[in-house]
Each structure stands twice: as structure tokens, then as C-alpha cells.
Amino acid sequence: VAAIFTAIIQSSSATTAIVIAMSIQGIIGIEAAIPLILGSNIGTCFTAGIASVGSSISGKRVALSHLFFNIGGVVLFLFFINKFAYLVSLTSSSIPRQIANAHTLFNVINAAILLPFLSLFVKLVVKLLPGEEIVIKKGPIYLNKDMLNTPSIALSQATKELVRMGEMVESMLNDVMMSFIQNDLNILKSVYLKEEVVNTLEKEITKYLVLISQRSLSPKQSKRLTDLMNIVNDIERVGDHAENLAELSEEKINEKLPFSEKALNELKFMFSKVQFSLNKS
Known part of the structure; x- marks a missing residue:
């Protein structure tokens, strides 16, 4: 639900703000908020995907990388969602602050985990989207x-x-x-x-x-x-x-x-x- 909503409004930050507002009203707790935060990180990939339509091969590769990066992270975090919720609860006594921290921690930890596999990640994306980038210097190169x-x-x-x-x-x-x-x-x-x-x-x-x-x-x-x-x-x-x-x-x-x-x-x-x-x- 959060992924679809984020894709529609094209902003994971806005989704996070809404989840925080719901927690302030006592509608949801940190355990229910974390799946929504994870979903918003998938939904935000669609914004990059839309922006990449008609762009260069590099633009499409960036959008695909963003999608794989976030989906891979969400799938990984789902196996440890209870432990992640406990970790987030240690960062603050305020649930709204915990939700904001969860959004930040997900991206930081996800990057740290996937960073060692960056070269393999790049090879996969290039294999899925083959082609050479057109790089042309627009101005003169010989006129001095x-x-x-x-x-x-x-x-x-x-x-x-x-x-x-x-x-x-x-x-x-x-x-x-x-x-x-x-x-x-x-x-x-x-x-x-x-x-x-x-x-x-x-x-x-x-x-x-x-x-x-x-x-x-x-x-x-x-x-x-x-x-x-x-x-x-x-x-x-x-x-x-x-x-x-x-x-x-x-x-x-x-x-x-x-x-x-x-x-x-x-x-x-x-x-x-x-x-x-x-x-x-």
C-alpha cells in the first residue's frame, strides 16, 4: 500500500510524514510503521523510473539500479523486521522520531550491506541494459x-x-x-x-x-x-x-x-x- 501511495505522490518523504502524523494521533505504532516505511522506499523507485523514460542508457541504468537496490534492501530487512524495530526503538523514546530514524537507518544500513557487492551489481545492470552511452563534446576541441x-x-x-x-x-x-x-x-x-x-x-x-x-x-x-x-x-x-x-x-x-x-x-x-x-x- 505504501509503495503504491508513494508511487502516486512521487515522494517517500511525504509518505514518511503521513506515517509520522498517524503515529502522533496514536493510530499506528513503530511495528506497523516500519513496513510502511519500507514500502515507501520501493514506491519512490517509480519516480526515477518515470523520469528515465526517454533518457539516455545511463539514466535508465540509474533507475534500474535504484529499483534493485531498494527492493533488495526491503526483502533483506523483512527477514529481520522485528530486530530492526527493536533497534529503531533504542534510538528515541518518541515514536514519531523512531519512524523518521527508521527511514534513515534503512537507507544507511542498506547501502553499507550492498556496497561490497557494487561491482557485481554494476555488471548485472549493464547486462540487463546493454549498450553504449553516447558522449559527445558539444563545443570545439581543436580551436585555440x-x-x-x-x-x-x-x-x-x-x-x-x-x-x-x-x-x-x-x-x-x-x-x-x-x-x-x-x-x-x-x-x-x-x-x-x-x-x-x-x-x-x-x-x-x-x-x-x-x-x-x-x-x-x-x-x-x-x-x-x-x-x-x-x-x-x-x-x-x-x-x-x-x-x-x-x-x-x-x-x-x-x-x-x-x-x-x-x-x-x-x-x-x-x-x-x-x-x-x-x-x-
């Missing part, structure tokens, strides 16, 4: 303003950042293609994430190139800078097209639109041509 007074080096740094941007766009196209084939919406999350990064890089690289243009450049360096400016815009547009394709793939998946084998093969052929052009450029 200290190099602006040496245009040749600054242009090389801008080129490296541009290559990184191009590789990200290429991976976006690969992800879109995979989503069309596998009908997997999760793949598209990385596309939208990378599109944000590509937009950021386009702005930062352009700013950096403008700063380089304010230095004294040789004719060859000026031409290279102009070429880089054009390439930045071109790659950013390809990223926009990849995002548009991702939206089409999302619509296809949501509407459950079937693609024939012939259509998929034609799609693969077109994607291969786009990838070839990207690699050549």
Missing part, C-alpha cells in the same frame, strides 16, 4: 585562440575541427540509414544530439575563421580560409538534411510504414553515393 597569431597553425586547427564536424555528419547519415532498416527510434536520438553539436561547431568554426581573417595572411592562406568557410556551410547543410531524413524515418516508424526489399536496397544505394561524396570531399 592562442594560435591566431600564427595563421598557418590556426588554419590547421580549424581544418581538424572541420574534419571532426564532417565525421559527425557522416555518422548522422549512417544512423539515419540504420533507423530506416531496423525501425529503431533510439538510433535517431543520436542524430538529433549530433545535429545540435554540428550547429554549434558551425558557429564556432566560422567565428574562428573570421578571427583568422583579421590577421595578415598570404594569398595561399586567404584562399584556404575562403575554402574552409564554404566547406563549413556545406557540411552544416548536409547535417540539416540528415536531420530532415531522421524526421522522415521517425514518421515511417511511428506510422508503421513498410518498405519493400527493393525500396531498402535503393535507399542503401543512395546513401552509399552520399557517403562516397562526403569521403571524397
Whole structure:
């Protein structure tokens, strides 16, 4: 009952406060309150579970870990519930205070017991929720303003950042293609994430190139800078097209639109041509 109530109100603290209020009125004692406190610790897991919907793989793993941690602790404590009630009764002569202490002691003791098994716990959660976390640095990693007074080096740094941007766009196209084939919406999350990064890089690289243009450049360096400016815009547009394709793939998946084998093969052929052009450029 406490687990369901806590899941509805999404707060174990609120459940604990209600149990304390009931004890003040003399409705329940510590023996009846402890099962409610244990139940509230299970109910609070549903809040994390709801929050993890649509989140990254790490977010889902945290929610699952929270659930296993609390359920495991509650099951363990049920075997020693009378002894736990006695231990809690020693902490204070006031039943409301005992209930509050029971909530704290459960979490502290549970953590102390399960801590030695943390590595096994992690392996279990990863096995149940396999996959790799997408970690992408949103900002530039090669653009160094200290190099602006040496245009040749600054242009090389801008080129490296541009290559990184191009590789990200290429991976976006690969992800879109995979989503069309596998009908997997999760793949598209990385596309939208990378599109944000590509937009950021386009702005930062352009700013950096403008700063380089304010230095004294040789004719060859000026031409290279102009070429880089054009390439930045071109790659950013390809990223926009990849995002548009991702939206089409999302619509296809949501509407459950079937693609024939012939259509998929034609799609693969077109994607291969786009990838070839990207690699050549």
C-alpha cells in the first residue's frame, strides 16, 4: 500500500510524514510503521523510473539500479523486521522520531550491506541494459585562440575541427540509414544530439575563421580560409538534411510504414553515393 501511495505522490518523504502524523494521533505504532516505511522506499523507485523514460542508457541504468537496490534492501530487512524495530526503538523514546530514524537507518544500513557487492551489481545492470552511452563534446576541441597569431597553425586547427564536424555528419547519415532498416527510434536520438553539436561547431568554426581573417595572411592562406568557410556551410547543410531524413524515418516508424526489399536496397544505394561524396570531399 505504501509503495503504491508513494508511487502516486512521487515522494517517500511525504509518505514518511503521513506515517509520522498517524503515529502522533496514536493510530499506528513503530511495528506497523516500519513496513510502511519500507514500502515507501520501493514506491519512490517509480519516480526515477518515470523520469528515465526517454533518457539516455545511463539514466535508465540509474533507475534500474535504484529499483534493485531498494527492493533488495526491503526483502533483506523483512527477514529481520522485528530486530530492526527493536533497534529503531533504542534510538528515541518518541515514536514519531523512531519512524523518521527508521527511514534513515534503512537507507544507511542498506547501502553499507550492498556496497561490497557494487561491482557485481554494476555488471548485472549493464547486462540487463546493454549498450553504449553516447558522449559527445558539444563545443570545439581543436580551436585555440592562442594560435591566431600564427595563421598557418590556426588554419590547421580549424581544418581538424572541420574534419571532426564532417565525421559527425557522416555518422548522422549512417544512423539515419540504420533507423530506416531496423525501425529503431533510439538510433535517431543520436542524430538529433549530433545535429545540435554540428550547429554549434558551425558557429564556432566560422567565428574562428573570421578571427583568422583579421590577421595578415598570404594569398595561399586567404584562399584556404575562403575554402574552409564554404566547406563549413556545406557540411552544416548536409547535417540539416540528415536531420530532415531522421524526421522522415521517425514518421515511417511511428506510422508503421513498410518498405519493400527493393525500396531498402535503393535507399542503401543512395546513401552509399552520399557517403562516397562526403569521403571524397
